Amino acid sequence: MAPQDTTNTSTDGGLDPFSRGYAGSLDETDPLSSFRFNFHIPTLADLKRPTLTKPPEEEPSKPCTYLCGNSLGLQPIRTADLINAFLTQWRTRAVTGHFTDLPDSPLPPFLDIDDHAAKLMAPIVGAVEAEVAVMGSLTANLHFLMSSFYRPSKKGEGRWKILLEGKAFPSDHYAVESQIIHHDLDPAEAMVLLEPTDSHIPILPTKQILETIDKHASELALILLPGIQFYTGQYFDIQTITAHAHSHGILIGWDLAHAAGNVDVKLHDWDVDFAAWCTYKYLNSGPGAMAGIFVNEKFGKVEMEGSTPKFWPRLTGWWGDDKSTRFKMTNKFVPRPGARGYQLSNPSALDLAAVVASLQVFNETTMAELRQRSLRLTTYLEQLLDGITLRHPGIFDIITPRDPEERGAQLSIRLAPGLLDNVLEHLEHQGVIVDERKPDVIRVAPAPLYNFFVDVFHFCQVLEEALIKASEPLTT
Template sequence: MADQKETPDLFSEAYAKSQDEQDPLSSFRDQFIIPTISDLHAKTLKPSSQDQPQSCTYLCGNSLGLQPRLTSKYQQDYLQTWATKGVYGHFTEIEDSNLAPWLHVDDDVIGDVCEIVGAKKNEVAVMQTLTANLHLAMASFYRPTEKRWKIIIEGKAFPSDHYAVESQLLHHNKDPSTSMILLEPTDPDNPILTTQHILATTDEHASSTALLLLPGIQFYTGQFFDIATITAHAQKHGILVGWDLAHAAGNLPLKLHDWNVDFAAWCSYKYLNCGPGSIGGLFVHEKHCAVSATAEKGKPGYTRRLSGWWGSNKSSRFAMENVFTPIAGAGGWQLSNPSVADMTALRASLDIFNKTSMIALRKKSLALTGYLETLLQQLDMEKTFSIITPSDPEQRGAQLSLRLASGLLDHVMAVLEQKGVVVDERRPDVIRVAPAPLYNSWTDVLRFVRVFKEACDEASSQKEGSTETSIMVEGGKEDKGWSEIK
């Protein structure tokens, strides 16, 4: 009789380490700076004095990615160029630097960004910030008419998206209370928006809707929307479709051109690891990007947009003739020359992405997030927390959102922070955990689950004690003995 393989103990350090040793992408972890626990708790920037300080367990790349080691080297090259070349840095090719002359920093990164979002080179511009790019896109693609003026978004949209849509409506003298269609879950206890519900709502308001704007991945639940299906369905009704890809870019493979998305925008400080508030990106499908040399009288010959000098053709950019000739492509939506410091951080990150592929990163991400889900399910703590992210791996990225029982969040987060486990919270009761495949490991996931269980047990025990105290005290005279003991 053949020997049966023993079922591995998923909660053992030996198992987690064996998975890390077999991980073909494990070497990427060394290309990032992982804060130590002592440095996280310190109030100064002075490095830890410990001989071998313990690294924190960082699972917060969905909020802010870790710093690549290349970033400081590239930033030093940029600063040295500025220091030694001054204004000539715009045009001078530096032989011992990976950085392009400042005049071409945007063009230098476009091809690599297109690989990440699934676009053609003429469909992407690296510019501005996420919300600014959404506004710039809506200035072109939200054109309300007497018959079509509504905008469909999710009811629990990230506040910045909600503000942007609301202000666009107000800018066009539309009442947000009647012009903003909010997608709400059909089940109040389940925050997931099904594709069918989105399509049905689109059908219901199709004749009066001008624009549909949704997130690729929902920030709160971690749900990955079916971009291709939703886009195609809305466009059949003549609705323009835009996507906020803040939590999707660099997280999982995207195919914006193939999915026929009208426009999209994203940031670069989450899974793209470019630093807080770093530069954003804009996608405009090539069908909207043509520039006609023979425009009709009174028409510009290109999709209307808010214009700036960096969006004008490079050959005439410095002619100072005040004749806007837009770049054919998404580059024509650029305004000012981009921050070279931001572009330098992006270049450092892209040089890491270029050593692998989004397909390889997605493969690891599915395994790593699946391991996290399995461990959490085996804790058997249904009364303490639930996973609100879809269980189908195709409907999520690298994030699992955990909804805690009422009253546990503050204590759980305090224990995690004290133990050097970095995740983030969304009040009143959700913890978001994001194992980023570029730098996170199976060992990271195991340590999180262990500390999380400890934190939940402690918080639950404290809550039960507080409840018991409250009940006994409310009992009045019969509970006098309890108050004396306390």
């Protein structure tokens, strides 16, 4: 049965799962549905208006169907309040705002705002508070972390290679490649690339990853993998792969750009060595917002031998210096314990105000609860998509793992050749926002904080219309 706008009943008298009424009933009974009202949802008029300013004669418009949180999260309503609070703090206190704790401000003094953000971030990635720092940007942080954790031997004299996926996000690939070159090694020899065994099914099974680690263990100095693969939406088994790497004495790091705020990772319990992530996707902090790092507590220890600190090697900057002596300007670096000792420059308090605004929303629930809601959303999405393929065989396939435990909020849909541009045009015209990966994939991500089941239903309804319309020239 095709998705219907009406509230249909099934043969047993219940609501038909392929009806809008059924989707609405799921929203009404879902305990986390109310979190949607913490976010601004662009309207159809917003998306089509050629200006930012809304003309007075503009008619009211319904919200768009936004399923692109894997690319850019929506703006929390409280973001403007926190940014305005920062601007007031800066305007009225100037430099003293670094140190003055104001009882009516939702933000701490500028000097402490990064620590406040780290405290809010830690439960989202399953970390001890001291293991997290909010700093920099994703690729810059990967460089900082690899400068600390990629310490290769000379070629042929021990461990000098890095294992990563062959279809890694380009920025990760470039970062690894340049780190290898920085050590006067050849990327063609030092990069071990994981490739799917079947190009039509671009998944990397855990068994294949473990076998590759075994094969190259004696030469691997580092492993860097994504928590969730950006193209397929595959959720890697971080715990199992990390433990296997450690069984060979190999350090391992994770890029959590598509995992943080999406799935219930437990970086501390899984003994991950390091991780990095951005905050503008599922963490809803705005384009290019301040990113985050995790450093396992064993690499954040600082021990003093007399007046000489002993700590894990890293690039250093004054914001990682001991906070109690930072402003004495002694030029004797003693790092703060934990991930905060990996910080370099003082962070933008303006930027962090937006990060804190989103993290506050996350801290009103738990990642475990959000993960369960996400599983319900993607299961429903999968059910509706399967219904479309029954009616239109061969028009698309889902390249994301079918096992719910092996995926996050994103399902990647590979369309039949020649359909992508026309399908996207129809979706956009109807106010349905997803993203694309040329030549034939659309990525659909119901974010558990703000998407409704009705959003999923509406997307599938419009998608089917788009597929039928786009297929007509191919069949005439």
